[in-house]
Amino acid sequence: MGDTAFAASVAEAAIPALKGDADPVSADPDSPDRDPASLDARVPGATAVPASRLQPPPAPAHERADIKPGTRFLISDLCKQLEGYLPREQISEIYRAYLFSAEAHEGQARTSGEPYIYHPIAVARILADLRMDHKCLMAAILHDVVEDTPTAKEQIAEVFDDEIAELVDGVSKLTQIKFKTDAEKEAANFSKMMLAMTRDIRVILVKLADRLHNMRTMGVMPPEKRRRKSRETLDIYAPIANRLGINSIRLALEDFGFSHLWPWRHFVLNNAVCKVRCGHHEMIASVESAIRHRLEQQGIVAEVTGREKHLYSIYCKMRDEGKSFRDLVDVFAFRVIVDSIDTCYRVLGQVHNLYKPVPGRFKDYIAIPKSNGYQSIHTVLFGPQGVKIEIQIRSTDMHRVAESGIASHWLYKTGGEHGKTPALASDWLQNLLELQRDSGNPREFLEHVKVDLFPDDVYVFTPNGEIKVLPRGATAIDFAYAIHSDIGNTGVYAMIDRRPVPINSILRSGQTVEISTMASATPKTHWLKFVVTGKARANIRNxxxxxxxxxxxxxxxxxxxxxxxxxxxxxxxxxxxxxxxxxxxxxxxxxxxxxxxxxxxxxxxxxxxxxxxxxxxxxxxxxxxxxxxxxxxxxxxxxxxxxxxxxxxxxxxxxxxxxxxxxxxxxxxxxxxxxxxxxxxxxxxxxxxxxxxxxxAEAPSGDFITEIRIEVEDQRGALASIATAIAEAGSDIANIQSRDKAGGASTLDFQIKVQSRRHLARILRRLRQIPLVLRITRLCR
Structure with missing residues (x-):
């Protein structure tokens, strides 16, 4: 559906949504690639907007947030921000990195015309919001020095130290190597960065902050580059931020990527959401007041706020699940933040007493956290006037992890070793190392990582009670490789809840899975049709x-x-x-x-x-x-x-x-x-x-498939007689295909297993003894 069709479908309430690929604005150079999904998104009470009146939306205000008049990019602003959590001597080191970077970038300007040094400072300020350590901030300020200036990695190591040099090198692209295509170049750069990330997680944090600031200022770029970078952001960097639990950066990357890739859809959907919220302002306020009042009566101290539903999340549900705008149950969402886990469950009981819960819409991510460490209770209730509302209940610590993810676990708080990887991401990083080892080339590695970045989690248990988180649609083969590559390579069948099943069986949450292995077993080529995890696919291919x-x-x-x-x-x-x-x-x-x-x-x-x-x-x-x-x-x-x-x-x-x-x-x-x-x-x-x-050879072994065509009289029992004769001759039927029927005769093509030409001759002699068989031919197509 084109942008105009999407706009009309969101705006109209009385007529069906437009279908097809018609896109009147596609002549606009800013028009993105069409999305083939059909969206039926009608907002009750809205009026239709004729296509002829639809004009390209104004550039979103947030894309100019860092370059509007009055915005400051001074190192003094960053230093003032850091005074809240870093000692003075570390801030001095950050200032020294700024002086080095400013000198290296002297005379360089960004496409927007601003001095280049503004960009590294902006990246460092994003990381300062996450309260990252001083070496990470120094690397952020220096992150483009190796790539865009004559400065070498060795010089950074000499002026500062090896740790900072490694961080900067991890973010820098490969500029000395010549590649045949841009795709190969991008894949190689991504592979290099991810390998550096497995050594120090701060590499990807710097890269995410770098990409976020680039997306904020993407409005000055040519349309084609905006679309390419936005697609890359939505496909790779936003999912990485989600995998690391950094919700604040993920939401920003998705919003910018959505607005640049599909500006019309972002504009129309944003207006629709604003209208709905404005129309239900009193209802939202009454729900907040009712929840807050009920908790106060029970002596529960809590922060109750309305939660803004993310535009890109709404868009994805409309596109992927075929839902209409009016059917989205969690546009009206609220968050309750309390002091402890015990209080979370007390709040759950109170809100269920206040409003009736919607069956099947309860998720306890406190008992079973998401793979990125996210914890919260989600429940959907029937609110006032029958409107469905979603409520998230979490503790203060859970909220901090939900917003900052892996950055919330950073070790500056405990005085630990800064280069050490927090436990939150250790399993994923180990999986990345195995993917990189088993992938044939950087493009294959990128493909595997993309697969793993879009999980809709399934939670299954090992026989020892350990939880394994797999993407939706994962099979027992994926589970086997998640345990260990050797188990995957030698797996023959699975036991799910103590019942034997084929190893390609799809798993469901709550199942207990055990893999039976055999030393002589090996992976099969057709497994690649079933597996969904990058680790399993890379191991099988390798x-x-x-x-x-x-x-x-x-x-x-x-x-x-x-x-x-x-x-x-x-x-x-x-x-x-x-x-x-x-x-x-x-x-x-x-x-x-x-x-x-x-x-x-x-x-x-x-x-x-x-x-x-x-x-x-x-x-x-x-x-x-x-x-x-x-x-x-x-x-x-x-x-x-x-x-x-x-x-x-x-x-x-x-x-x-x-x-x-x-x-x-x-x-x-x-x-x-x-x-x-x-x-x-x-x-x-x-x-x-x-x-x-x-x-x-003199003594070939095994079964070989050959194909014969049999013409038989079209009478009852003919197929059964043929199948019996083949079995009695010591063969198996691999496949049967019925051909045309004419003149009272039928033609059947059989694929049968034989050991040799002599074996085939015995089978044919046995078949010719059947009265109904008219003719037998060995096929050679």
Whole structure:
């Protein structure tokens, strides 16, 4: 739905919301990408606004908050702010960092025209609001010095210390490395920052403050950059702030991101919320008064306030849950803050006596906190005139954690080691380290982190009663990897509430989960379709990748050895040093990597064998990509069919032991095995350079799937007779597909499991004995 459609849907009460993607303002360069979600958001009592009268909204006042006339960016303002909680000698160090940064940024200006030093001071003031320690504030003032000036990290370490230099370097982008695309660059910078964060959590706090001030002043940027940065803020940085429990920064980032990415929607929704609140001003005041009066009667000292519902949260509910504006139950929200946990539950009893609770809308985050440490009691009640209201009940300490999150636990209060990571984030940071270790590249790591940043939590228990928090939709596989990667890699089935279930079963809150393992078990490729956590996905991909590399290296050795056999040699006749030296010539880091490249089809085994047999040859090393060759190996490579991920049996002809076969190199994937009569082999000569002569080993093992087509008389019991015959011949049916019916006959396609061509022949003989069977054909598509 376009911006105009959304505006009309919020404004109109009497007609259905506009549907579709029509967006009359899309010609405006400031118009963002369309949101395909259909929103039915009608406010009772509002009047329709014709699309022709809708004009682009004025720039939100908050985006100019730091650059309006009279706003001060002086270091003296920051120092005055710090006098409330830092000693004088630490404030002096912060001032020294300011002098260094101001000199380094001398002559530089931001896009808005203001001196560049204003930005580092503003970032430090945001962190000062969180009462961060003095070294974190010094790093905030210096955070752009390495990236935007000739100053080196070593110089900061010399003038200040290594701790501050590491903090600054963690926030700085990679400027010396050249990347192929902007996406790769952003992913690499993000990966570098997150790795630095696992060493010192203050790195991400500085980055969040930096992003918040940039979003406040984003109005001067070109529309495309505003949209890109806003999308990044909503996708990555606001969720990180939420994961660390820093609610004040999260709400600000979401509001700025929403207003810049979808300015129309922010403008219209903000007006609608203001109108609703103004229309119910007396009701809101009466609810506050009633709650406060009831608590005073019971001798409970509490702070009762109306809670502003966040615009972006309302928008997301309308978009994701398909709710209309009038159906949002918690637009009218109140917060009660008391002195202790015991008092929280006393307040809960009083408000439930005052107003009737809405069934199913009670959540106790005190007993089971959220993964970011958030604690509070949430309850929804039927208020005056039947209007639903939400009430949050928490203690003063809980409120501090809810607003400042990990910053509220900072160790300046206890005089501890500043670089130490608070326990609140330790599990998540450990998970990030494992994700980074198991991810193949920075872009894959970024993908996994994004997945983990949007959880709708499910709370499950280990057999010992330990709570594990997982995203909604998580399976027993995700739970296994949350316990330990080894348990995930060897898991075979799960016990949920003492009942055995498949390991891909979806979990629900309150369940007790136990994983049964087997030493020989390994992750399966299809698990990637079920898992939802980044940790599980990264571990599975990493295991499969390593397994493929091992299988490819084994196959590559066999292929080279097969080629050497034609000239009377073998790999045993060539020294390991000679093989390693040649591997280095091919730009491979080791012999195993070179053989893996051969097994994956990226190098021709014939060329490698020729160079290994003639080490003094002046020929250039073979190219890393497959090229046609004019000769074919006379020696056939024997395969068992159990070579793993680097040997593929395609569905076009489904070869089985006993068939005459050949292989084609598929660069990056290995060898694809075809029957010789398969039309996908194409012209022999045209594909001769990728051809591999294959034969079946003497004793292949395991089941192989092949496909047969059976034409039968269209009579009752035909399918049952065929299935019985197949089972009696020692085979299983993997799949059945009914084809067309014509002339009293039906066509059925069967995928069956066989051990060999002889086994298939026995099955076909048994099927031909059935009177209803008219014709049997083995398929080769």
């Amino acid at each position: 295991f499969l990748k390593n397994m493929q590399q091992r299988e490819a290296a084994r196959l590559g050795r066999d292929l080279v050895n097969n080629e050497l056999t034609n000239i009377g040699l073998s790999l045993d006749d060539i020294s390991a040093e000679q093989i390693a030296a040649y591997a280095l010539q091919t730009d491979a880091s080791s012999a195993d990597e070179m053989f893996a490249d051969i097994g994956l089809g990226n190098r021709m085994p014939m060329l490698v064998a020729r160079r290994l047999a003639s080490p003094d040859s002046t020929e250039q090393p073979e190219p890393s990509t497959v090229t046609p060759s004019s000769s074919v190996s006379r020696q056939q490579l024997a395969i068992l069919g159990t070579e793993g991920m680097v040997m593929t049996f395609p569905r076009c002809c489904r070869p089985i032991p006993g068939d005459q076969i050949a292989g084609l190199f598929n660069p990056g994937k290995g060898i694809v095995v075809h029957r010789l009569e398969c039309h996908n082999l194409g012209d022999f000569e045209a594909k001769r350079g990728r051809w591999v002569d294959l034969q079946w």
